[in-house]
Amino acid sequence: MAGAGAGGLSAKVVFGLRAWDEEVGRFHPLSPPRARAQNARKLIEGGKQPLKWVNCKPDGPIPLPGCRKLYVPLGKSAPSEAPYGLVFLLVRRRDTLEWTFVAFGERHPSNSKTRNVYERAYKRINGRYPGLR
Amino acid sequence: MAISIRKLSVGDIVEVDGRHYEVVPTRDGELTLEPPITPMDELHAIEGTEPASAEEFERLSGHVPYDDEG
Numbered sequence: 001m002a003g004a005g006a007g008g009l010s011a012k013v014v015f016g017l018r019a020w021d022e023e024v025g026r027f028h029p030l031s032p033p034r035a036r037a038q039n040a041r042k043l044i045e046g047g048k049q050p051l052k053w054v055n056c057k058p059d060g061p062i063p064l065p066g067c068r069k070l071y072v073p074l075g076k077s078a079p080s081e082a083p084y085g086l087v088f089l090l091v092r093r094r095d096t097l098e099w100t101f102v103a104f105g106e107r108h109p110s111n112s113k114t115r116n117v118y119e120r121a122y123k124r125i126n127g128r129y130p131g132l133r
Numbered sequence: 134m135a136i137s138i139r140k141l142s143v144g145d146i147v148e149v150d151g152r153h154y155e156v157v158p159t160r161d162g163e164l165t166l167e168p169p170i171t172p173m174d175e176l177h178a179i180e181g182t183e184p185a186s187a188e189e190f191e192r193l194s195g196h197v198p199y200d201d202e203g
Contacts, residue, residue: 010193011193014180016176016179016180018171018176018179019171019176022168022169022170022171026168053194053197054197054198054199054200054202055194055197055198055199056199056203057199057202057203060203062203064203065187065190066184066185066187066190068194068197069203085203089173089184090185090189090190090193090194091177091180091182091183091184091185092182092183092184092185092189093180093181093182093183094181097185097189097193098182100176100180100182102173107202107203112160113159113160113165116203117203118202118203120170121203123170123172124170124171124172124173124176125172125173126172127172127174128144129157129158
């Protein structure tokens with residue numbers, strides 16, 4: 001668990017075991033995306049890295065209301081420098097609010113068959129990929 | 134010997150060599166297998182959480198910028 005970092009926010013960041021395993025564990029242990037995700041998590045949980053949060057769009061082709069994201073590597077924004085993203089959903093646990101981790105993946109996959117991080121987040125939240133019944 | 138055909142539908146979970154895969158549609162309308170993504174409803178039950186409200190999101194994240202991505 002970690003503080004939410006920059007922005008004067010009061011909700012902590014939580015990485016659930018199952019979501020982390022499904023999103024990051026699907027990559028080979030020595031692969032770049034897995035290493036990038038693990039490093040980003042370490043920095044987030046360390047609480048010393050300023051976090052450049054961006055809200056996810058609540059509408060459009062992949063609506064993700066209640067979500068915000070971080071680009072990975074942390075601190076970078078351009079897709080060429082930060083090809084991955086972490087998506088978090090605001091949830092309530094009793095009397096506290098948390099940003100719970102929901103998806104990790106490529107922002108703009110070069111392989112057209114690969115689902116991007118927003119599609120993965122949508123599927124976790126809605127139970128199906130966007131555009132499907 | 135007759136070949137036994139197993140019928141699968143979108144959303145079915147199958148086990149292959151001890152690993153679980155979900156039947157999911159591709160963008161092209163085909164079907165493929167991929168590691169399952171546990172839905173948030175199930176994670177809420179596991180983690181003891183519930184969805185936050187739109188007002189709570191606005192209070193915590195109203196000042197955070199958007200971009201043109203997702």
